[in-house]
Amino acid sequence: MQSSDIHSFEDYQKAYNYSIEQPEKFWEEQANKLKWTKKWDKTLQWNFDEPNIKWFEGGQLNITENCLDRHLERRGNKIALIWEPNDPKERFLRLTYKELYDRVCQMANVLKRNGISKGDVVCIYMPMIPELTVSVLACARIGAIHSVVFAGFSASALAGRIEDAQAKLILTSDGLNRGAKQIPTKRIVDEALENCPSVEKVIVVDRLGWAVDMKEGRDSYLHNELPLVDKNCPPTPMDAEDPLFILYTSGSTGKPKGVVHTTAGYAIFVDYTFRNVFQMNESDSFWCTADIGWVTGHSYIVYGPLLAGATTTMFEGVPTFPDPGRFWQVIDKYGITHFYTAPTAIRSLMAAGEDHVLSYSLDSLKVIGSVGEPINEEAWHWYNIHVGKERCPIVDTWWQTETAGIMISSLAGVTPTKPSYAAYPLPGVQPVLLDGDGKELHGNSVEGYLCIKYPWPGILRTTYGDHERCRQTYFSNYKGYYFTGDGAKRDENGLYRIIGRVDDVINVSGHRFGTAEIENAININQKVVESAVVGYPHDIKGQGIYAFVILWDEGANENPDRIRSEINETITAEIGKIAKPDKIQIVRGLPKTRSGKIMRRILRKIAENELGSLGDTSTLLDPTVVDEIIEGRL
Ligand code: WTA
16 A cells, blocks of 8 residues: 555644645655656646646656556555445455456457547446446546546436537446436437437446347447457556546536546545545555545545555445445445545434444444535534444545545544544645635634635646636636635634535535526426525435426416426436425515526525525515515425
C-alpha cells in the first residue's frame, strides 16, 4: 500500500501550513508519488476568471499504469477487486492485481477493435458488475474519455448524455439486478439510441442470460469479442491535461452538465485524498457502497484504492436486500476494514432497527466514512455506536463531482472529529466563507457561502462542450473564487459544518437534482400549466422533493391521484424513478412577484412546514394563493 504522509495532528498542521505557503511545491511532492512517462514543465497555471486551470503541463502519464502495472511486481497476487453479487447465494468474485490488469488490457483491445482511439467518448451504462470497473479502466488505458451514466437513469436521460458527449460506443449489459427487481438495461439503451446517431457500436455484457435484441452491425456480446483480442495492451501516454472522463451532474439550470476531469490532476488528487483520509495499511480492505455511476464510485471504488494498491470492493445489490443486515453481512464476510457509505443508507438501516446490525460482529472495521449529504447527529451517533462500536473514527467527507475528491474531512484517527461536522480542510485545500456581498468572513464562529480560493489538482476544468456554462455556474457568483453551491459554518475551533445547498439543487438520498430539471419533466405533461419544485427535510432521504403544480382547466376536473401518477410516469421516463416527487400538490396559483418571478423561498417554507416565517407576502401579485397553498399542504 502507498500510505499516508500524515500521522498526527501536528503533521497535519505542518502539512497544511506548508500547502498554503508553497502550494506548488506541496503538490509537486504528491505528483512525484506517481509514475510519469514524462515529467512536467510547469506545475500550475491558473486564473478563475475564464476559468483556465492547468496542472503539470508538459507531463505525461497514464492513470491505469499507476493503478495496475505499477503494482504488479509487489502486489501481482494481492486482491485488487472483490465483487459481491446482488444475491448473497450467487458466487462472488475476487480478482488479483494481475487478473484485473489482464482483463483491463483485453477490454481495452476490444474497444480498439471496435474503432475506439484516444479522445473518443465511450458511454458506460452498466450495473455494478466487475465489467464496469474493467470498462472504466480500459477506456483510460487507451485514452478514450469515459462517460459513465448511472444505470437508474431513464432512456431519455441517457440519450441526452450520449448526445451531449457525442459518444461513439456504449458498453452495457442485457439487464441488471437491483434487490428483488430486474431491469432491462439493453432495452433502455436501444430506446435511447433511437435518437443518437453518434453511436456506432454497442457492446453487451451477458449478466442475466437474457435473449435481448441485437442490432446487426451495431451490437455484439462482450464474450464474443474477448476471444478475438490478445491480452497485451500498453498504456497510452496521456498529456497531463488530456480529459480522463466526463460525468454528468445536475445544477440549478435545466440540463445536467458534463463535468470534465483531466488526467494528471485527477490522479494526483484522488490518490492523495484516498491515502490520507482513510489511512489504510497493506492488508486492509476497503468498501465504498456508492455506485460507479456517481463520482464517489469513480474516485473511491475505482481510482483511489487502485492507485494506492489497496483492495477495493464492489457491491451489486442494495442495503435492504434480502434484508437490512446485508451491509453488515458483507463486512463480516470479507473482513472489511474501511467502510464508506452515505447518510441516507445509514438512516434507512437505522430505521430498520438494531437487531440486524447487532447480528454481525463487525470486528474487522477500523474506519467508517460518510459522504454525499450532511449527516445529522442522530445518524452519526447510531453509526458510531452500532457500526463503529465507538472505536472506529468516522470520516465525514465533504466534496463534490466538481472537486474530484475529498476536500474537507478529518483524517481517520489523526485529526479531530465532531458529530455532523466535516471538520478541517485537507492540506492543499483553501476554503473560505463569504457573505452575501462576496466578502470573506475571517475568523471563527461564522457562517456563509462556501467557496474555494486556490486551485487544487482535482478541480473541474470545464463543462463538456460549454465552457461558458462552467464559468457562469462556478466562477461568476464570487469573482476570483470557485463557488461550491453549499452554505457552511465554521465553529469556534475552525471546524467546518456543511449546512446544505444554497442554490436550486436538491440532494435526495445523496443524489443531486436541479429543481428546474424536475420542473421541465413535469411540464411535459399536457395538462400542466406550470410547476415549482422545492426540497424539504426528509427523515431517510435527507431531502424530499415537493412539487407544486398548476393545471389547465381540463386537468383541474380530473382525479388528482390520476394526475399525480401521470406526472410520476413522465418523470420516470424523462429522468428516472429516483427523481419522483414525494409530494405533488395541485394548486391554483404560485406565489409570484409582480414581475412574475416565483417566490421559491415561500414555497420552501411551506414545504418545510415553517409557516411562521413566510415573511412579507403582501407584495405578491396575488397574496391569497399563499393561504390556499397552505390550506392544501400535503
Ligand atoms: C453534498 C458527492 C454535507 C453537498 C461526493 C455537495 C455533503 C453535494 C457532503 C455534492 C458531506 C457531499 N456533508 N454535504 N460530507 N458530501 N455533500 O456532486 O451539498 O454528488 O455540494 O458529490 O453533496 O454532490 P455530488
